[in-house]
Amino acid sequence: MLITGLIIAMLFGALDQTIVGTAMPRIVGDLGGLAYMTWLTTAYMLTSTTVVPIAGKLADLLGRRVVYISGLALFMIGSALCGTAQTMDQLIIFRGFQGIGGGIMMPMAMVIIGDLFTGAERAKWQGVFGAIFGLSSIIGPQIGGWIVDALSWRWVFYINLPIALIAIAFIALGLAGHERHERVQFDILGILTLIVGVVSLLLAFTFGGKDAPWTSWKILGLFALTVIALAAFVWAEARAKEPILPLRLFRSRIFVLINGVGFLMSVGMFGSIMFIPLFLQGIAGISPSASGTAMTPMMLTVMLGSIVGGRLVTKVGVRTQTVAGMLIMATSFYLLTHLSVHTASWVVTVYMIILGLGLGLVMPLLTIALQESFPKTELGVVTSSSQFFRQIGGTFGMTILGAVLNARSSAQLTDALGPFLKQAGNNPTVAHIQSMITTNAQGLYSSLLSPSALAQMPAAIRRAVVPVLKSTLVDSLHSVFLIGMLFVLLGVICALFLGRIHISNSRAPRAKPVAE
Template identity: 40%
Template sequence: MTKQAKFIVTAALMLGMALAALDTTIVGTALPSIVGKLGGITLYSWVFSIYLLTSTTTVPIYGKLADLYGRKPLFLFGATLFLIGSAASGAAQSMEQLIIFRAIQGLGAGAVLPIVLTIIGDIFTLEERARVQGLFSGVWGLSSVVGPFVGGLIVDNFSWRWVFFINIPFGLLSMLLLIFTLKETVERKKHHLDYLGTITLTGSIVSLLFALLQGGTSWAWVSFQSIGLFVAALILFVFFIATEQRAAEPILPLELFKNRLITISSIGGVVLGVLMFGVTSYVPLFVQGVKGGSATSAGITLGPLLLAWPIAATISGKIVIRYGYRITAVLGMLAAAVGIVMTALFTPQTGLPFIIAAMACIGAGLGFASSVFILSVQNAVPWNLRGVATATTQFFRTMGGTIGVAVMGTILNAQMAQRFAPIYAQFSDAASRLPKNIAPANVLLTPNLRTSLALPFLTQLQNALSQSLFWVYGLMLILALFGLAAMFLLPGGRADQYAYKPTEEELTATPSTDAMAHIG
């Protein structure tokens, strides 16, 4: 296992992860241009939603298949699907086509993200993983957050289709490097795939996400559609739990959660997902809507978070090895909570240095914590469970972000409806001259409309949006404090104390890690 070979595999995996994470958010700034060319404004949200649905629901399934059949074939399968979806999305001639092809993209991304982390867990020792996983955690965070900025650059200087086409050369390079460098030996035996568990889990997640993404927009929260979807999600989840308790090879082994490290890391992953997606969704809204900044300045505001995350994630690995999981995770969640407190104090008068300090604090905190969640889980399980265990942490993180942002959107909409209506009534003459089809919040996000408003009217709208966002940040703060408290439940002491120790029977019956995944 040469250093050069490890470097090539690591570069290939980083490239694959960056592309899949980037596509979660890069479409945002391109979508107005896409709708302008293809039409279909009523299908706007589905371009995001379908990718999120397919990439989230398939994560546990791919994790289990990677444990059964090896990491490399599943990564190559997922990357191929992702690139096919990218090429087709770039060539789409209608919104309906684009949505179908984005679903294919998501099916591929569901394999790429967790299996990248699993391969890293296979080919590096704990000490090496502590450094490398921190780097990968930073790549994931950086790619997700920088997406809107990159999408804007591509749309401004090229065609929107290059938002998708740009994936192809880099994705092919990642696959070729892995094909020629990573060698796997997997024990071949007959497997019993958990089809019923796969169907019930997927159905439950799809129902829940569909309800959260469409509730309050396509239909009311208390409508038959919303209630029916939530009930369906609950019933299917109960069936899934019952199925997993009887399955010979469950898609998501419930005994994993008997391990305190995995349970607390999963909780931490949910909190991390909520905070990351929440901050990157709603801080730019504050910068543009309340502070009157441009889309570019809103992206720049997130810069300190982008820089602090990978730096902290790299440092975090060294602290984990020396002081253990608990102290590292507590430091991370504490820093994130402090940053969220600062964010909750944002007002129209808040200066740029304060906003930058808050973003740097949050980025450092999430960078510290994210490495712990991956390292602790991979270190606690044998090779044949590492894929599904790693996928589980990724699954909880994405689900946390998806559900969290949906709930925050509901809170924000309710707060804005309550605050904006009296202001519009007070300035009825000015409000009557605004375009009828533009929501009040969008007036603040449209530069030519914002500059046309009288200063008293504009000031009150900005204050109303700032006060509405306070409740969104308040929810994030509650979850950050909950996450901080949960981190104290991680076991103390050095990380190597909690490494999985195979039984004598496993040592003689199961190939070693080096035999399972080695580089040549």
């Protein structure tokens, strides 16, 4: 009963993110606010990422049942509010509220799996749960399209309500008796300083280089606030009786290395995957739906790798499998640095299949290794830390590699198109291209490699500009994938120092952290 509830909750929580992406055009058409569309994702990301480590600690203090059901209830209420939104501002606020519930839900399934099973059993189950995330990426856009076409975008959120009620019922019954009743001292100062620090950091990454220059007072102020808040967080954690993220965990070599691998893996993974559709649509010339189809085999191999990896780790060990998976990922990035304007989309799909296999082998291991290295009294906080550092790594990767693409492409476009643009005179299209080169090269690629934008461009300018755009885009993406590969190779180095992590077959709780 409990496993059924966990699968239902994890599947609909993961599906929500891909389904909402499909519904965004209809949402904007109904509510307006095109300029704020990305905030539907950003608001959810800010709140869900920030609450993950808090949820993990609360699960250790209060018990799994009350925390998990609270997260499901908040997610359900947030979904209902999103469905009733009348303006884009309301929807953004409600998505942030929904993200609080999502951030509580995300680590809890893995925490409970850690409670229920031995290390060897846990590896198999976490492989299955990793496959669920892959499955949601495949079927989510299709489900979202069906819901929007048959009903309305509001049902993208309303559909969560009956599913959440079913999950709550199964989990409430399955976790009966899993509460803690002793008096708890909450680390209020730690919670507040962590929220301020993480939100400021994520906002700086979100706005930096796009909405404001990296050297502007807004971005520098956000980074300064991040440093001050996180310094206050460290001070608070050193004095708290029940710290949200105990500083002594960072004295553990395994804790630092495993979370380092997760961070570096996510930098490469999220930061690079987001640019593959740009190549498929802009260079290979396939449609957005076809580019999504081209990515599907990668998600299938993530699922396969997660399931196989969960069974293989007991035979080859955590360190060996982590190193192998990260090297497979690095191989994929290396192959991606050899893309050209003539590369067929099926070749890109093969490279992404290799990437998916590496990801599938590594992702379930990170949580297992942490859970096997710490006592069950700290299972919540160490499990949520893995999710937290991976999400921060993904945000960091998208920002850094996006900046690399913009800087590299701007320099190349200036060199390649400068003489032509000077000769073309004062044509409004030319003036627009000149301004985009220096301010938003990614936007230039996105706009000029769309059929409508190309149709509006004078033929002479189109013949001169488009080939240059394609060649410089490919060269710039080579830099992105190379940097992504370097981050993954840093993860390989971290994994080499892991040492031997024993995957137990015993149900006896670990009494203390592993010796370091």
